[in-house]
Amino acid sequence: MNRNQTALKPREWMPRTTAAFCAGALAAGMLAVWPQTAEAADSIGKTTAARTKEEIVEKWMQSYLPMKRSFAYMSGNDIYEQLPSLTAPFQEGKLQAEYIEDGVRATNFVRYLAGVPDDVQPDWSLHRQQQSASLINALNDRLSHSPTKPAGMEEEAYKLGYAGAGSSNLYMGSPTLYSSVLGYMSDSDPSNIDRVGHRRWILNPAMTRTMFGYVRAAETSGYGSPYSSMYVFDKGRAAGSVEYDYIGWPAAGYFPSEAFSPSDAWSVSLNTDRYDKNNTDSITVTVTRQSDGRQWTLDKSDTDKSGEYFRVDKGGYGGIPVCIIFRPGGISDIKEDDRFHVRIDGIRSKAGAETSIEYDTVFFRMTEMKRFGSDAIAITPGESVPLRLYSTGEGAVAGRMAGQLESSDPSIASVDSSGVLRGVKAGAAYIRYSNYLGQENSLYVTVRPAAPGDAPSGWAKEAYAKAKGAGLIPYSLDTQYQTPIRRIDFVRMLVGVYENTTGSSLPADRKPFQDTSDSNVSKAVSAGLISGVSPTEFAPLAKITRQEAAALLTRLESKLASVAGKPPGSAAPTGPFADDEAIASWAKADVYRSVGLGLMQGVGQNRFNPMGNLTVEQSIQIFQRTFERFVRD
Structure with a gap:
């Protein structure tokens, strides 16, 4: 993680420190009523696997929405009931209760997704402790679970913050408490992937209470990085009250892709009342993506913390001493309804028998x-x-x-x-x-x-407005509409039509021309949409001719039809133009096809004018017509 977004895990388990602060006044009239739910015995995997997309979305919307859209709602001082003071003798401040409840909603949301009890409550008695932990780290402007004492801080305040820092997940740079919880669940940067401890503390089945702190550091260059803390050392639930074989992240069944990045590590924490916690050297994981059959087999030889990775951690984070951590390499994107089958082999039961775990995770967007x-x-x-x-x-x-x-x-x-x-x-x-x-x-x-007189012609205004709103007109082309368009600008518009129609970006990995390195030219070459005036020259600044444009347009139409799974469009019969002999033999079929498809027109008097130039506004109208063949309002 970069400096502006960093997380640290808590120190080893320590007794909870009770703050010398009466929480009754803070909680009175403000304590949210959190859903009281607990999974039935041995049902975590079955419960998550049985959920529908609609059920997950409805649960999130009813119980676990963030306070507002976007994550900019904690940027002002109005989030505090009492402002923190960053000057001696210092004050930790007091957050408005609704922002703490926002963090608790995020906590219960991710616990719900994992199938563990999503009934965690805010422990208002720890509010001063957590604010003090955030204050000390903000004053030191660095994350630490064992922070040094800021100069001028009273010993009692320091001890309180020190206790909070050692029993909490810590975050620097996350804009809200809700977003910090989602950040803890990622936990996949090189400094955290080997144990995913933040994640495991939050998914601790025994947790029933938490509390948050949030203080911004002193501003430097107009910005003060937020430091947040989340108390995670709670064990309020009776031992054995949550029955499970394992806790997976992402869980079995439908799982929202908003909560899991393609670069995130997967984790499976084993219930050591049912599985052998010592004999783990032979564990392997096989992940299979259903869409293309690609398969990853991961074992202890996969040690790249920035890439494909595997580890069995026995650190006991979250009260569960065995966690299988794995990340398939080379996954750049998770698509809607991407299904991954996970098989874990080499596990042994408590009695010593070799066994395995298998489940499917299917990603979707909420x-x-x-x-x-x-x-x-x-x-x-x-x-x-x-x-x-x-x-x-x-x-x-x-x-x-x-x-x-x-x-x-x-x-x-x-x-x-x-x-x-x-x-x-x-x-x-x-x-x-x-x-x-x-x-x-x-x-x-x-x-x-607008510059005087710099406007599209009347006949072009409707197509211009539509194309502009659709993002088909490059920023640099939105001027001088009656001037001839250059080859490079025509290609920029062509690529924009292709990418906006298909919803996918073209690769820019081919650069055959010596006279341009423009990425749009590279994209069009890679897609087979264009060719140069020679094998090594594209002539980017030359004006495009009408017959060249016709050839590119028919090629674009065929490519778009192919992507859409349709045959190329049926062109209406078109009689020969009076200047048919002036049309180059290589362009003749494309000229008549582009006219038959309604993409281009003649110039009047039954002429096509193949060597004439297209203007910017003519090109805009042509590309808008092409776009509308495939994308409807």
Whole structure:
């Protein structure tokens, strides 16, 4: 992890320190009523495997939503009932109860996903202790479970914070308590993957109580990093009251991909009342991805903490002394309904018999996530553009939580709930689409006055507005609409149409031309969409001819049809143009096909003008037509 987002695990088990603080006043009238649920005997795996997507989404929405969309809601001082003081004699401060309850909701959410009892309550008697732990780390501006005493701090306050730091998960840089819990559950950076201790403490079956602290360090360069703490050493549940064979993360059955990154390690903690905790050297894990049959076999030889990894940890984190940790290598993305079969061999029962564990995990998205068609857009004051937002490919789940559009500065650029972007005054702002789990996509908006006379022609305005909102017009091309378009700019638009239509990015791994290294040219070459004027030259600054454009468009249409699983479009019969002889033999079929498909038109008087140039606005209209063949409103 980088410095702005770091987590540490607690020291070895130590007795809980009770703060010299009466929590009654804090809790009165503010204590949330948390769901009281516990899994039946030996049912954790069966329970999670039996859940539906809809059931998980409904449970999350009813019981465990964060306070707000995005994770920016703890950035101000209004989160405190009493502000912390970072100057001697120091004050730990007091968080508003609703923010602590937000962290508890996150705790119970991940416990619910894992199948352990999701009934953890806030222990208000520990509020001063946890605030003091966060305060000491913020004053020292570093994470430590054994922090040094800040100069000028009273001994009693230091001892209280020291006890909290040693019995807690600690985080630096996470913006909210909810997000810090999700960060603890990842636990897969090189300094934590060998034991995933944060995760195991949170999933401790015996836990019934927790508490959080949150203090921002002194600002440097306008920013003070938040330091949070989460008390995890609770063992309030009676021993043996939760019956289980193992606790997996991610769990068996449907599992939300928002809670698990492709680079996260998997873990299976074994109940040592049922499994041998000593004879673990022969354990291996086989993971099979159903979509393509790819298989990973992991064992103790896999030691790359930044890649493919395996380890059996016996550190006892979370009260469970044996945890099998494994990470298949080379998984860059988790798709909707990706199913992974896990088989763990070499385990021995308490009686010594060799046995195995098998289960399936199927990933899905709980939240709707959409993206913009481009990274940046330019508009003029008073201009309105209907933005097209693209699905990121999730399947339909009834009740999935929708995201939200908002502007970073509505006085410059505003956006309504339907996605209509409006320029207000000159300046710059971000339009963000965010969901409840801190995930967001953004569009950089520049509002600038239009140069006199610099506007699309009347006949092109409708296609221009649609193409602009769909992200098909590169930022640099949104000007001088009547000028001829260059080959490189035509290709940039072509790639934008392909990627926004298919929802996937093209690789940019081929660079055959000596006169350009533009990534869009590389993408188009890799996809077989373009060729150069010679094997080593592309002529990026040359004006594209109409017959060259026709060839590229028909190639694009065929590629898009293939990706969509459809045959190439049926072109209407088209009679010969009067200037048919001027059309190059290599382009003739493409010219008539592009016209028959309605992608291009003649220039009048039954002429095509194959060597003529296309203007920027003509190209915009052509690409909008191509886009609409495959993407409908």
